[in-house]
Amino acid sequence: MELTAVAVSQSPEEKFREFLSSRPRPQRYTDQQRDMVRYIFSKHNHFDADTLCEEMRQKGLNVSRATVYRTLTKLVDAGLLRCLETGPKKKYEHDYGYPQHEHLQCQLCGKMIEFQNPAIESVIRDVCRTHNFHMNGHTFVIRGTCSECNRSRVTKRRLDLI
Amino acid sequence: MELTAVAVSQSPEEKFREFLSSRPRPQRYTDQQRDMVRYIFSKHNHFDADTLCEEMRQKGLNVSRATVYRTLTKLVDAGLLRCLETGPKKKYEHDYGYPQHEHLQCQLCGKMIEFQNPAIESVIRDVCRTHNFHMNGHTFVIRGTCSECNRSRVTKRRLDLI
DNA sequence: ATTCTTGCAAAGCCTTTGCAACTGC
DNA sequence: GCAGTTGCAAAGGCTTTGCAAGAAT
Numbered sequence: 001m002e003l004t005a006v007a008v009s010q011s012p013e014e015k016f017r018e019f020l021s022s023r024p025r026p027q028r029y030t031d032q033q034r035d036m037v038r039y040i041f042s043k044h045n046h047f048d049a050d051t052l053c054e055e056m057r058q059k060g061l062n063v064s065r066a067t068v069y070r071t072l073t074k075l076v077d078a079g080l081l082r083c084l085e086t087g088p089k090k091k092y093e094h095d096y097g098y099p100q101h102e103h104l105q106c107q108l109c110g111k112m113i114e115f116q117n118p119a120i121e122s123v124i125r126d127v128c129r130t131h132n133f134h135m136n137g138h139t140f141v142i143r144g145t146c147s148e149c150n151r152s153r154v155t156k157r158r159l160d161l162i
Numbered sequence: 163m164e165l166t167a168v169a170v171s172q173s174p175e176e177k178f179r180e181f182l183s184s185r186p187r188p189q190r191y192t193d194q195q196r197d198m199v200r201y202i203f204s205k206h207n208h209f210d211a212d213t214l215c216e217e218m219r220q221k222g223l224n225v226s227r228a229t230v231y232r233t234l235t236k237l238v239d240a241g242l243l244r245c246l247e248t249g250p251k252k253k254y255e256h257d258y259g260y261p262q263h264e265h266l267q268c269q270l271c272g273k274m275i276e277f278q279n280p281a282i283e284s285v286i287r288d289v290c291r292t293h294n295f296h297m298n299g300h301t302f303v304i305r306g307t308c309s310e311c312n313r314s315r316v317t318k319r320r321l322d323l324i
Numbered sequence: 325a326t327t328c329t330t331g332c333a334a335a336g337c338c339t340t341t342g343c344a345a346c347t348g349c
Numbered sequence: 350g351c352a353g354t355t356g357c358a359a360a361g362g363c364t365t366t367g368c369a370a371g372a373a374t
Contacts, residue, residue, distance in 0.1 A: 025327085025328085026328095026374085027328070027329090028327085028328055028329065028372080028373050028374070029373080030328090030329060030330080030372075030373075031372090032329085032330075033329090048363090049363085049364080050362095050363075050364095063330090063331095064330065064331045064332075065331085065332095065364090066330075066331060066332075066333095066364095066365080066366085067329080067330060067331075069363095069364060069365070070329080070330090070365090085247070085248055085249050086247055086248075086301065087247050088338085088339085088362070088363065089362085089363060089364090090363085090364085102289075104289065104290075104293055104295050106295075107298065113293055113295070115289050115292075115293070117285050117288075117289065119281050119282075119284075119285050120281075120282070120285060122281075123279050123281050123282060124304060126279075127264075127266065127277050127279065127304065128266075128304065128306070130277075131266055131275055131277070131308070131309065132308075132309035132312065133266050133268075133275070133304070133306055133307070133308055133309065134306045134307045134312055135304055135305070135306040136269065136305050136306040136307070137304075137305050137306070138302070138303065138304040138305060139248065139301060139302070139303050139305070140300070140301070140302045140303075141300060141301050141302075142286060142289065142290065142295070142297055142299075142300040143297070143298050143299050143300060143301070144290070144295055144296045144297040144298040144299070145295070145296045145298070146293070146294075146295055147293060147294035147295065150294065150296055187352080187353080188349085188353090189353065189354090190347080190348050190349070190352085190353055190354065191348080192347075192348070192353090192354060192355080193347095193348095194354085194355070195354090210338090211338080211339080212337095212338075212339095225355090225356095226355065226356045226357075227339090227356090227357095228339095228340080228341085228355075228356060228357075228358095229354080229355060229356075231338095231339060231340070232340090232354085232355090250337070250338065250363090250364085251337085251338060251339090252338085252339085
């Protein structure tokens, strides 16, 4: 929401169709998958499988939980989404058309704050070279409390003293 | 295993006892907890709850799964262990007497390679200051394939060509 | 027509929890 | 003896999967 998008030549939907048709055994593009891609890329946020499923159903888009899970996996493979494994439930976010970034995660309100930092990318390159490690991806999450939650905790503490 | 330990004045066991007795309501130090602390600090590695439980039982140390889970939580609270949430199962590692570091995780053999990098700590400080964020902890894991696994994959590929 | 996808419900995996028996202090 | 701990088994939360019915190519 705060970082600027990267220019891409294809729409997420087109990119996904291309991915599906280029598989060893071509896979099918279904109504449910189309609805998911469109819904997910209609807004920029972090979400988990279950919440997505719930939200889509409330908008009248019918997808089963199983299909949501299965399709999210494909969207990650296709490079459209990134998966953050931070805690019990997997979180997803846009990858296609969005720059690499890291996260501050508020443990009180759940908010994910994104930030970019060139130093991190160079650290990653260095470390991988040093260890002859072939990187597939990375997760960098700083956990704590965001400014708003800090503020309300202080306020609350003040009130408690009265 | 590769980083050098930090000098500490108390043994992990002492530090844990101190933590337990300093709680609002003092907690008890049981045989099971003692066995766990000793076993965990007898070797330096990354482990998950279930594996630990299994290993201890094989050494004749009797602890139930429930106790292992409950005690691991306390050990994290006490600052003896750190918990890495990277994937479906929580991984634990020494915190007390061990320097801050980050991880390369091999997705083929499961190995965790530790590395230290001062740039990362300064990035964390900067970002937290900028966002007025109060940090509690962080996770930085680079996923991919380690040098050994890369080598054997290449070898295997060569053999496949024959 | 063939083969992949869906939806359901069941199973799986990891972790937490209620409760009675037990134990450290 | 009181209050915290253990072990068991059951429940919980999230995700995956077997299968029959349905849909894409």
